Amino acid sequence: MSKIDDIEKELESLSRAEKGLLLQRIVRDLGDSFPGVESTRGVCGGEPCIVRTRIPIWILEQMRR
Secondary structure (H helix, E strand, C coil), rough: CCHHHHHHHHHCCCCCCHHHHHHHHHHHHHHHHCCCEECCCCHHHHEEEEECCCCCCCHHHHHHC
């Protein structure tokens, strides 16, 4: 049995909230897929920001519109 199969069996026992938390952690782990954007607790309320700034992405999107 592969690790993926083992993980699938474990997923069945998790609640929806636990699955959501797991998904957040996986996304955070893969965060380098989008260089230039980061979410940091305590900075702009944890909102995604331009790296090394306090400029939230939603502000840029709002200005674009």
